[in-house]
Amino acid sequence: MESGRRAVLTLRGVSKSFGGLRAVIDVDLDLYEGEVLAIVGDNGAGKSTLIKILTGVHRADSGEIRIDGEKAEITSRRDSIDAGIEAVYQNLGLVNSLPAPANVFLGQEPVWRVMGVPFIDNRTMRRETERILRERVGIVLENLDDPVHNYSGGQRQAVAIARAIFNTELRVLVLDEPTAALGPQETRKTLELIRGIKERGISVILISHNLENVFSVADRVQVMRGGRSAGVVEVAKSTRKEVLGLIVGSEDVAADAYA
Ligand SMILES: Nc1ncnc2c1ncn2[C@@H]1O[C@H](COP(=O)(O)OP(=O)(O)OP(=O)(O)O)[C@@H](O)[C@H]1O
Ligand SMILES: [Mg+2]
Incomplete structure (x- = not known):
């Protein structure tokens, strides 16, 4: 064709x-x-x-x-x-009680260690989420720290897409x-x-x-x-x-x- x-x-x-x-x-x-x-x-x-x-x-x-x-x-x-190849299904698969960065990084959280004790690197997650949303999804979310159940449907959609984009090339x-x-x-x-x-x-x-x-x-x-x-x-x-x-x-x- x-x-x-x-x-x-x-x-x-x-x-x-x-x-x-x-x-x-x-x-x-x-x-x-x-x-x-x-x-x-x-x-x-x-x-x-x-x-x-x-x-x-x-x-x-x-x-x-x-x-x-x-x-x-x-x-x-x-x-x-x-x-x-990534898919976003209708239910989006978000954890409603968590904010956008935790949803984007779910199961793949960056970790830093203090005396061998692992801590989730929230700052990196937040920065990367903000960047992926802005540069690759084309949206700026003001309320990145709110649990996603406070988001509108479109914002939730954007977070689910950001996660799909983050997961892979x-x-x-x-x-x-x-x-x-x-x-x-x-x-x-x-x-x-x-x-x-x-x-x-x-x-x-x-x-x-x-x-x-x-x-x-x-x-x-x-x-x-x-x-x-x-x-x-x-x-x-x-x-x-x-x-x-x-x-x-x-x-x-x-x-x-x-x-
Ligand atoms: N896991 C499954 N086990 C058995 N049958 C299934 C399964 N998934 C889909 N089907 C059947 O296969 C057919 C196609 O279903 P599919 O979900 O692909 O349709 P669809 O075009 O996505 O429909 P919709 O617009 O309702 O989402 C239907 O008859 C459905 O019942
Ligand atoms: Mg279907």
Whole structure:
């Protein structure tokens, strides 16, 4: 397809069943450097399963994954992190009682020692969190010392993304329904945040049910239907109606039937 663009990630013929249920069937996917690829489709279409194959949560039954053109085996979370792939799921996985720095560094806290006794290096955590949020997520949080349950939805989203970015030399950020629980203003901020991440050269896979959001932030849209890839369109050359048609499997749909 599109020559001149570098594929970060290539899936060919990827399938995954749970018992007799074929969740993902023979799916091809291309993700290019610095693009936002949206994955849309009805409930149960196989979107989350597909991306969990990329993040090592599930192992594909068959098919091929290439990273930078090289054949890759993703059999664990570690493999996926080493490949620079991170995901932020809808629940964000934050510890609400802890402030942002403790959440970003969770399980990987820097330590300094006084007479052999380890202390968590809060100052470094705070400084690095502030830096990652500012330089790599593109957001400044005033209230870094507050527990994250005091944060807005968008701020919590930013902290979860900062953690994903901190974890690895991030190349691919997967966001599964990042705006599902957010109000309009927070949604707008999260979309800005996605644009900022893309500008920093990171490729984004965005799973969303919201076609308005998808069309405002994505470069291309891949539609999943019944476990299969039903089509891929370029946002600049497509319409919500066309995408909706691919989602439901019919050309004849009212574009406003799908929010
Ligand atoms: N761990 C699992 N065990 C068994 N079945 C599963 C598992 N995960 C997903 N499925 C099934 O696989 C199919 C695809 O599910 P998946 O979660 O990938 O869909 P989705 O497109 O993400 O849907 P949604 O929009 O509701 O999040 C569904 O029928 C689902 O019930
Ligand atoms: Mg899902």
